[in-house]
Amino acid sequence: MPVEQIPYRQTGSLVAGNRLLAAELRAGQARPDRADALTCGHRACRGCGEALAARWVVDAALRATANRLIAVNATGCLEVFSTPYPESAWQLPWLHSLFGNAPAVATGVAAALRAQGRTDVRVLGQGGDGGTVDIGFGCLSGMFERNDDVLYVCYDNEAYMNTGVQRSGATPPAARTATTQAVGPEPGNVFGQGKNVPAVAMAHEIPYVATATVADLRDLEYKVTRAMDLRGARYLHVLVPCPLGWGSEAHDTIRLARLATQSGLFPVFEAEHGEVTAVTRIRHHVAVEEYLRRQSRYAHLFRPRERTDVIARIQAQADRNITRYGLLAESAPEEVS
Amino acid sequence: MLRQIEGSQAVAAAVAACRPEVICAYPISPQTHIVEALSATVKSGALAPCEFINVESEFAAMSVAIGASATGARAYTATASQGLLYMAEAVHNAAGLGLPIVMTIANRAIGAPINIWNDHSDSMVMRDAGWIQLYAEDNQEAADLHIQAFAVAERLSVPVMVCMDGFVLTHAFEEVDLPGQNDVDDFLPPYRPRQFLDPSDPVTIGAMVGPEAFTEVRYLAHVNQLRALDAIPAVALGFAESFGRATGGLVRPYRTDDAETVVVALGSVLGTLKDVVDELRDDGLRIGVLGITTYRPFPFDAVRAALTNARRVVVLERAFSAGTGGIVTADVRGAVAGAECVTVVAGLGGRPITRASLRRALVDAHGGRVESLTFLDLDLRLVERELARPR
Amino acid sequence: MDTPFAITLGSASSRTNRTGAWRVERPVYRDLFPPCAAACPAGENVREWLHLAQDGDYEAAWREIMSVNPFPAIMGRVCYRPCETACNRGQLDETVGINSVERFLGDEAIRAGWTVSAGEATGRRVLVVGAGPAGLAAAYHLRLLGHDVTIRDSGPEPGGMMRFGIPAYRLPRDVLDAEIRRIVELGVTLELNTRVGDVADIRDAEGFDAVFLAVGAQLSHRTYVPAGDSAHILDALSVLRRTAGGAPPLLGRRVAVYGGGNTAVDVARTARRLGAADALIVYRRTRDRMPAHESEVTEAEEEGVRLRWLSTIAQADEGRVTVERMRLDESGFPQPTGEFDELDADAVVLALGQDSDLGLVSHTPSVATAHGRIVVDGAFMTGLPGVFAGGDAISGDRTVTSAIGHGRRAAQAIDAWLRETAVEASAPVVEAAFEGLNPWYYTDAPRQHRSKLEAARRTSTFDEVVAGLDAATALFEARRCLSCGGCFECDNCYSVCPDNAVIKLGPGRRYEIDLEYCKGCGLCAAECPAGAIAMIPEQRLEPS
Numbered sequence A: 001m002p003v004e005q006i007p008y009r010q011t012g013s014l015v016a017g018n019r020l021l022a023a024e025l026r027a028g029q030a031r032p033d034r035a036d037a038l039t040c041g042h043r044a045c046r047g048c049g050e051a052l053a054a055r056w057v058v059d060a061a062l063r064a065t066a067n068r069l070i071a072v073n074a075t076g077c078l079e080v081f082s083t084p085y086p087e088s089a090w091q092l093p094w095l096h097s098l099f100g101n102a103p104a105v106a107t108g109v110a111a112a113l114r115a116q117g118r119t120d121v122r123v124l125g126q127g128g129d130g131g132t133v134d135i136g137f138g139c140l141s142g143m144f145e146r147n148d149d150v151l152y153v154c155y156d157n158e159a160y161m162n163t164g165v166q167r168s169g170a171t172p173p174a175a176r177t178a179t180t181q182a183v184g185p186e187p188g189n190v191f192g193q194g195k196n197v198p199a200v201a202m203a204h205e206i207p208y209v210a211t212a213t214v215a216d217l218r219d220l221e222y223k224v225t226r227a228m229d230l231r232g233a234r235y236l237h238v239l240v241p242c243p244l245g246w247g248s249e250a251h252d253t254i255r256l257a258r259l260a261t262q263s264g265l266f267p268v269f270e271a272e273h274g275e276v277t278a279v280t281r282i283r284h285h286v287a288v289e290e291y292l293r294r295q296s297r298y299a300h301l302f303r304p305r306e307r308t309d310v311i312a313r314i315q316a317q318a319d320r321n322i323t324r325y326g327l328l329a330e331s332a333p334e335e336v337s
Numbered sequence B: 001m002l003r004q005i006e007g008s009q010a011v012a013a014a015v016a017a018c019r020p021e022v023i024c025a026y027p028i029s030p031q032t033h034i035v036e037a038l039s040a041t042v043k044s045g046a047l048a049p050c051e052f053i054n055v056e057s058e059f060a061a062m063s064v065a066i067g068a069s070a071t072g073a074r075a076y077t078a079t080a081s082q083g084l085l086y087m088a089e090a091v092h093n094a095a096g097l098g099l100p101i102v103m104t105i106a107n108r109a110i111g112a113p114i115n116i117w118n119d120h121s122d123s124m125v126m127r128d129a130g131w132i133q134l135y136a137e138d139n140q141e142a143a144d145l146h147i148q149a150f151a152v153a154e155r156l157s158v159p160v161m162v163c164m165d166g167f168v169l170t171h172a173f174e175e176v177d178l179p180g181q182n183d184v185d186d187f188l189p190p191y192r193p194r195q196f197l198d199p200s201d202p203v204t205i206g207a208m209v210g211p212e213a214f215t216e217v218r219y220l221a222h223v224n225q226l227r228a229l230d231a232i233p234a235v236a237l238g239f240a241e242s243f244g245r246a247t248g249g250l251v252r253p254y255r256t257d258d259a260e261t262v263v264v265a266l267g268s269v270l271g272t273l274k275d276v277v278d279e280l281r282d283d284g285l286r287i288g289v290l291g292i293t294t295y296r297p298f299p300f301d302a303v304r305a306a307l308t309n310a311r312r313v314v315v316l317e318r319a320f321s322a323g324t325g326g327i328v329t330a331d332v333r334g335a336v337a338g339a340e341c342v343t344v345v346a347g348l349g350g351r352p353i354t355r356a357s358l359r360r361a362l363v364d365a366h367g368g369r370v371e372s373l374t375f376l377d378l379d380l381r382l383v384e385r386e387l388a389r390p391r
Numbered sequence C: 001m002d003t004p005f006a007i008t009l010g011s012a013s014s015r016t017n018r019t020g021a022w023r024v025e026r027p028v029y030r031d032l033f034p035p036c037a038a039a040c041p042a043g044e045n046v047r048e049w050l051h052l053a054q055d056g057d058y059e060a061a062w063r064e065i066m067s068v069n070p071f072p073a074i075m076g077r078v079c080y081r082p083c084e085t086a087c088n089r090g091q092l093d094e095t096v097g098i099n100s101v102e103r104f105l106g107d108e109a110i111r112a113g114w115t116v117s118a119g120e121a122t123g124r125r126v127l128v129v130g131a132g133p134a135g136l137a138a139a140y141h142l143r144l145l146g147h148d149v150t151i152r153d154s155g156p157e158p159g160g161m162m163r164f165g166i167p168a169y170r171l172p173r174d175v176l177d178a179e180i181r182r183i184v185e186l187g188v189t190l191e192l193n194t195r196v197g198d199v200a201d202i203r204d205a206e207g208f209d210a211v212f213l214a215v216g217a218q219l220s221h222r223t224y225v226p227a228g229d230s231a232h233i234l235d236a237l238s239v240l241r242r243t244a245g246g247a248p249p250l251l252g253r254r255v256a257v258y259g260g261g262n263t264a265v266d267v268a269r270t271a272r273r274l275g276a277a278d279a280l281i282v283y284r285r286t287r288d289r290m291p292a293h294e295s296e297v298t299e300a301e302e303e304g305v306r307l308r309w310l311s312t313i314a315q316a317d318e319g320r321v322t323v324e325r326m327r328l329d330e331s332g333f334p335q336p337t338g339e340f341d342e343l344d345a346d347a348v349v350l351a352l353g354q355d356s357d358l359g360l361v362s363h364t365p366s367v368a369t370a371h372g373r374i375v376v377d378g379a380f381m382t383g384l385p386g387v388f389a390g391g392d393a394i395s396g397d398r399t400v401t402s403a404i405g406h407g408r409r410a411a412q413a414i415d416a417w418l419r420e421t422a423v424e425a426s427a428p429v430v431e432a433a434f435e436g437l438n439p440w441y442y443t444d445a446p447r448q449h450r451s452k453l454e455a456a457r458r459t460s461t462f463d464e465v466v467a468g469l470d471a472a473t474a475l476f477e478a479r480r481c482l483s484c485g486g487c488f489e490c491d492n493c494y495s496v497c498p499d500n501a502v503i504k505l506g507p508g509r510r511y512e513i514d515l516e517y518c519k520g521c522g523l524c525a526a527e528c529p530a531g532a533i534a535m536i537p538e539q540r541l542e543p544s
């Protein structure tokens, strides 16, 4: 988020609605009249990061489009917990088709709107990491390549949660999932090559690519708003901790996202037309261990004996991100001060 | 307007006359000529406002159509064979969502072994996908069926597949009376869905339905399909009144009234069959033909009515279920009571169905000399050689 | 068919699913006691008035202070700031400059002429003996409560040690006068130059319903220092008193001050201002054990005051003192070493502490004393019913702040006693510990320091040394407060709930949990910067 010059504040824009800021500088989510597009009664687990992020994203998109918005959802937790018949939690026109086709369905919606001359209505596609980086990858790339007028948001909880926490292409190394169990000499997920979909999106040189987390929701809101200012294919990759899949406390959801960013494991940045334009610096640098320890999916790295070798490899990944994105650059202005 | 025209071009012209708003497709033989022609029409601006989306797969093609249709746009796509299977999940989904998409299937065999030629294996796979399936006998009908398809689909909120034999029809030049734009406009009003994705009236489409209501959802789909048994003839009748041609409908009996033996078939083979039947009639054999235009929903009553007097029914199948036999036969058996019902599998993977072979088979069948499952022109030498190979 | 399929749903129907039933813990908004307030001897609710100041409503902030303490401008100068020592922000970067904001508000009030008014008259009469901070604070609160108050003080002007002890360069007299005047103008009868001889007598003779003794500790503590006849030995209090009275004593060029408390420091700094080229503080122990406040020692050093540790004055003679070097034993007590040094000194000022003159109760045996101080109960009442005492005259910290606290609490006790009710026992408080906060949300904000007069001018005049903050910096400083344990309406809870189960009630009205939908994830509590939300186990009825 760009540096806001806000004099005299105790919390700046880190909190949602610092009462010391002018109303227009507060988060949309601080407003009493916010849309709550994902309304209560939905069946997400306690402390679900995906549910939290989705409300921020959809509300922000609604605000940016004066409520002229249609959402397309891939199969996954978000879809399942929001629309078990006969209940729907959605306050906007919303379509779920399949697990792997949300970007293409969104393209179809956009095409229809264009044909109908309803170009004031905008399209939001959304899905989990599985629906995005794995099974929906082809459709996503097609949507990017054609530069269809869709903002696609991936809620990355780093596994197939809805089906019971199986490994996805976004599952980090060493993490335990139902299909990468913590057994054998190298427990948990393999150290693969990784699948950096934001970078893949950037390689398509689409107008806008950004990452965000539930640890900096104002930044998330800003990025949705920014994305809605633009036309063409836009991609937002949001890290959303999942208490069930990560084996973390429900109240730690935001803290974990924070630790992911502050350790450098999850770089937060913005890119336009393939070039990085802004990076959120680390405010309080922490070792990856602090992040890993709070999640039972990494428990085998600490018990029965501490796998310092594995932790060091994960640390190296974080360090690489730090260098690569300049997450600790000294001359950089602090993001929100 | 009568024109000597390739089947694909005729279909493309008919589809264009329906003023689709979103067309998306992925190339596969023998469907390509249809969408190539449409892409040119859209690109020229003649079809505006219409979007032609070049997608990255058939799965995406159907998905784009789903999105577009749910947004209230008239959506069209076309595919064949592998492409149809590649989009399978979305095909079922479109029907489940009740979206009136129209799709042309340029019927082609399914690999392996890979084979680009015509049979009905592809669309038969999708017979239970919840779509209405119409089979064209010739290019005139193929063109006309698309216009009728949109009318039926949009009336019932059910997607429709128009199946036309690959190459045999798609690539054949025949004289076709191309429907005029004004006539089509009169016949087919703009698509006005009852519910679609609209910010002014938000709806949730595609909710998850559990055991408590899934049966009901399927039951409703069934009821809806049954309505098609009324809607399709009604639309065909209307079409005939407007265009002066009787195409479409449920079934097309030919010389069945007094026939002892009736051959049931779908698609372009009907033309040859009728010729053979005429010859056999001349020879004194009481043989008739029942063409099935609407295969899904299966018009049990119409089939039963056409077959009441038949003693023997021969189902000429352009696809079959290995280990089981005829696919259409199973449906036909459900419609006839007393008659003996045999399957003749013919024309797989593009093998020509010659008059001579047909004639032989029908004579045999009429004489009660064919087995319940027969493969027309089976190369026994080849088969036996393979069977003899040690395994 | 109205709708094509059963799968097309209208919106908002998920509200029928009451997810509140999933809860095993529920969030509860709470108001913890911030450490600053807990540490304030005057009992100020620091967080509350900082909160008001943050919004720029200085008058409301000032009134919040005034509800407890009638001397914001004075406290903003002389308080030793235990609140800041306790302030949680110290664990983040630097403590909040509470005191400087308080001073800003106090000065602002004087500038703007804000006043308070007395309570409805009760007709009860209270005598306050002593016009120091304890007596004045008690008088102030008693007037707010509507009682008739007479203050008697033996001195020529009110203020007690604030006037005759604390030098003007730390507490300008116009500030002192302004805040005292505001109290007197509440309708207090102030009788100066009037020593109260015997409490019981006066009470009975003049028919006071209650008496508050706030006589302070006005006598310099005496220690025997062997001295030659012509040695020039003075006590700190008289030096300060005479300086304050405009007739400073002659001290000479070199002054040795004996003692390590604030009085010693003040007297050394005063000596510099009175022309001493060399002011030396002689103290038995080491600097870190000095009772004087660190900042004042630093300021004294800046002004050229020298300090000599681990030394006692063994002998004073004309122009000269002999000091013995000390060393600290294992328990930290200074022990003589038998090594001596001679130093030049034209005068020796003893600053070894103060004692109370308890003559006014010496004829009243029911008023017990111990260690030179009046004994009181928890309600500040002495052994003689209706006679109360506080400030330096009773045991406890000897600071203006604690005297003010005594004055207020004694006034409440007197009021309760007059009404024959009990003082409402305050509920036990839970302190907002730093660990309970979520400091992530606080931006880095360096403390705004008050500027100081240049050292050169400080040694020649009694001008105030430490300047106040201007409005901008005071506001900044107020906004550095973390609002420990108390909601400051940051909207975090409202915005981080994944179940939209926090209801925003509007500015100043805070929030409410929608228990119909709250699943009890605890994100609101975890992400509340101020620790103002607790998760408590859900009480469910066990199926019988």
Ligand SMILES: Cc1cc2nc3c(=O)[nH]c(=O)nc-3n(C[C@H](O)[C@H](O)[C@H](O)COP(=O)(O)OP(=O)(O)OC[C@H]3O[C@@H](n4cnc5c(N)ncnc54)[C@H](O)[C@@H]3O)c2cc1C
Pocket (backbone or CB within 6 Å): C078, C079, C080, C129, C130, C131, C132, C133, C134, C135, C152, C153, C154, C155, C158, C159, C160, C161, C162, C165, C166, C167, C194, C195, C196, C197, C214, C215, C216, C217, C218, C240, C262, C263, C266, C357, C360, C390, C391, C392, C393, C397, C398, C399, C400, C401, C402, C403
């Ligand atoms: C040099 C010096 C500097 C200090 N600096 C600070 C500081 O920076 N910050 C701080 O918090 N504290 C400071 N203190 C301590 C602080 O001044 C006292 O703790 C505080 O003033 C005590 O208030 P009090 O009302 O109890 O008594 P006092 O302020 O001592 O007032 C007692 C009053 O009672 C009067 N009195 C006494 N006996 C009688 C009688 N019999 N009849 C009538 N009147 C009588 C006296 O004349 C006097 O006016 C300092 C003290 C000194 C000596």
Ligand SMILES: Cc1ncc(C[n+]2csc(CCOP(=O)(O)OP(=O)(O)O)c2C)c(N)n1
Pocket (backbone or CB within 6 Å): A050, A075, A076, A077, A078, A099, A100, A127, A128, A129, A130, A131, A132, A135, A155, A157, A158, A159, A160, A161, A162, A163, A168, B089
């Ligand atoms: C084609 C297909 N394959 C598999 C599934 C089963 N499936 C449904 S949701 C899901 C996992 C979703 O994971 P993700 O996209 O990461 O979303 P999450 O539930 O984690 O939010 C899977 C595997 C499916 N519905 N469709």
Ligand code: SF4
Pocket (backbone or CB within 6 Å): A043, A044, A045, A046, A047, A048, A049, A050, A051, A077, A078, A081, A157, A161, A162, A241, A242, A243, A244, A245
């Ligand atoms: S499994 Fe994870 S992503 Fe799914 S609802 Fe639960 S917390 Fe959310």
Ligand code: SF4
Pocket (backbone or CB within 6 Å): C034, C035, C036, C037, C046, C047, C050, C086, C087, C088, C089, C096, C098, C480, C481, C482, C483, C484
């Ligand atoms: S931060 Fe504020 S509330 Fe907390 S201790 Fe300091 S002054 Fe008090």
Ligand code: SF4
Pocket (backbone or CB within 6 Å): C029, C486, C487, C488, C489, C490, C491, C492, C493, C494, C511, C524, C527, C528, C529, C530, C531, C532, C533
């Ligand atoms: S999170 Fe913010 S708004 Fe909510 S209770 Fe805490 S301080 Fe108040």
Ligand SMILES: [Mg+2]
Pocket (backbone or CB within 6 Å): A128, A129, A130, A155, A156, A157, A158, A159, A160, A161, A168
């Ligand atoms: Mg996932």
